Amino acid sequence: MTDTSQKVHDPENPQRRSFLIGLIAAMGGLISFILGGSGIFYFLSPAWRGKKEDWVEVGPVEGIQEGTPIKLDYVKRKMDGWNVIESPSSVWVILQKGEWVAYDPHCTHLGCPFRWDSAKQAFLCPCHGGVFSKDGKVVSGPPPKPLVRFPVKITGGTIYVLPEGAA
C-alpha cells in the first residue's frame, strides 16, 4: 500500500523543519557520544592500562657464591585477564663485585635456554652456538644483543626478581 507516486512536500515551514533536524542530530549525537565514547574507551583501554609490578621471590641469598652464576627455578602466579596462571620459570642469578644481576634464561638470538659452563666461564647456547660472558655480553655466535637483565632486589636475605618481558 505504498504510494510513492505522491509528491512529497512539507506543509510545515522550512524553519521548523531544520530546527527539528537540528534537535534530532543533537539528541542522536548525545546518545552516540555517551554510548560510543564509553564503548571505545572500554575497547581501547588495554593501550593505557598500567602493568602491575610482580616481584617474584626466587630463593635465599644464603649459599650463593660470589662470581658463580646459579640457575634458580620458581613458580610464578600471575593474573592473565581473569585467570590466575601458574607458570614455572627460572632465572640466572649472579653476585659479582657485590652487585646482584639476574638474567632472563633465554638466549637473545632465538630464545633457546642457555647453560653455564664453569670450565669456559661462559654461558653457552645449545641452539646456534651463541656464547655470552659472565657480564652478559656476546662473546661469539649469532646473538644480536647482550643477555636480558631483570631488575633484582634483596630484601631480608631473600632474592626477588621482576621478570619483565621474559621470552
Add this chain to the structure above:
Amino acid sequence: MKTILDWLDERTGWRKVKEVILDRHIPKGVDWRYTLGSVTLFFFILQAVTGILLAMHYSPSPDHAYDSVKYISKEVPMGAFLRGLHKWGATGMVISAFLHLLRVFVMGAYKYPREVTWLSGVILFFFVIGFGFTGYLLPWDQKAFWATTVGAHMVEQVPYLGTALAKIMKGGQDLGAVTLARFYAIHVLVFPALTLLFLAIHLFLVVWHGISAPPERDSSSFDPRDPSWKTRLRARYLELKAQGKSFWPYIIFKDTVAVTIVFFIVLGVAIWKGAELEDLANPTDTTYNPRPEWYFLSVFQLLKYFPGKLEAFAVVLLPLIAVSLLFALPFFDKGPRRHPADRKWLVAAGWMAVLGLIFLTIQGARTPLTNPVGEKNPMVMEGKRLFVELHCQYCHTLHGHGGTVGPVLDEVGVRRNGDWLANHFRNPKKITPGTTMPNFNLLDGEVEALVAYMSSLGGGTFSPKAPGLFEENCATCHKFHGVGEEIATDLTHIASVRDSDYIAAYIKDPLKLNPDAAMQGYTDQLTPEQIQDLANYIYQQGK
C-alpha cells in the same frame, strides 16, 4: 557534490529508497504512543552494542565465567557501566516490547492488512524473553544457576517429552559446562541472527503497509458484510496519510525524543544500581533463595497455585494457551472495527490478562524468603575457593578430610591471628622454620582471601562468662545441651548449619535475617563484645 550523488544514485537508487522510507507520509494522529516500536528497536541496538563489548571479556565456561564477569566489573574501564547498561537495557527492552504489543492490541492495529506484521512482532517478543532467559545464566552466579535450574525443571513438566526437552536444553543430564556454552551460543549467535531476520520482515512490513492510523470510532460505517470494506478502508487510510506529515523529520523527531528519555532513564539506573553479581554458583548450597528475573516472577508465582500434578497445567498448558491466543489474535478478531470501544469484550479480556500478569508479578516479588538471608563475607567465599584450587587439603585436614602432612585447620582461626597468617602465606619458611609448606607466590588479593577464610575457621574463642550470659539471656526460650526451655529453636546442633558470625548477626537483629523471627534484637541488653562472646560460645559448644 551533485555529480557524486548522481553517480551514487545511478548505482544504488538511494533517492528512491529515501523517498520510500524517509519522505513517506505518516497518517494524521500518530502520536507519542507510536514511539514504543522505535524505543524497542533502540534497545535492541543498545543491547547489541553493549553485548558485543561484554563478549570481549567473557569466557563461557563454569571455570571462568564468574571470574570474567567480575573482571569486567572490577578491572576493565567502563566495564561495570556497560554491564549495568546491558542489564537494565534488557529490563527496558522487555517493558518497551510489551507496551508496544499492548498498544497494537488495544488499537487493533494487527487487523487487515497487518496480520503478518503482528505475527512477526509476536515472534520478536518471544525472542526478547528468550534473550532474557539465556542471558542471565551467563554470569554463573547463584541467581543464574538456580533460576536456570528451576527453568529446566519446569521444562521437565511437559508431558511425555519433558525429560528429553530438559536434556536438550541443558545439553545433558546436569546443568553445567555444556548448558552454559549452549546458552551463550544461543544468546549471542542464534537469537541475534533470528531477531535480525524477523526484525527485517517486521520493519519491511511496517514500511510496506504504512504505520496504522489511529482507530476511528465512526468506522461502524464499514459494514463487515459489505465486501468492499477493504477498498474503503484503504481509501480512508490514504486520506489520513495525505493529511499527515512526512516520516523525516517529524515522526523521527518524536521517536528520538522518546529514545533519548528512555536512554537517560536506563543510564541513570545503570549508574545508580549497576549490575549485581552474587556469589559464585554453588550447586550444593541449601541456604540460597532462588528468585527469577522480575519478568519471570509471574510464572514463578503461578506455580504456587498449582501444586503437585497440576503443575504441568501452570507450566505448560497456560503459557501454551497464552502463546496460541497471541498468534491467533488477528484470525479471530477480524473485520474493519479497530476502535477499543467497538471491541469492548476483547479489549477488556486483554486488560484483565495484563492486570493478572501485574498481580502475579507483584505477588511473586513479595514472596517471603524461606531461607534467612545471611550476609556472607565475599572474601571468605573467595578464600574457600582458593583453598580448594590450591589443593590445600592434600596436606591439611579440614572438617575431617585431607592429608596429615600439615596441621589440622579446623581451629586455625582461634590459634592464629590475621597478621601471622598473612606472613605465613607470603613466606612459610620464614615464619615457621623447617616447614615443608611451599611458597605459593600468592598474589596480594589471594593472601587476603585466604586469611579471611582461615580466620573464619574455628569461630573464635569465648570467655568464661559466656555460659552465664547464655543462661541469663537465652535459656528462657532456647534449649542448649539439655539446659533451658524448648520454646524456640534447640540450639544444640546449630553450629552444623550456622557459623559464629551468623549467630552474632542474628543475636543483634533477628528480623534482618529472618523476617518471621519472634525474637528481639539484643543490642540494647548486651554489648557488641558480649554478643560476639555469646555467639562464639554457642558455635564452639554446638560443634
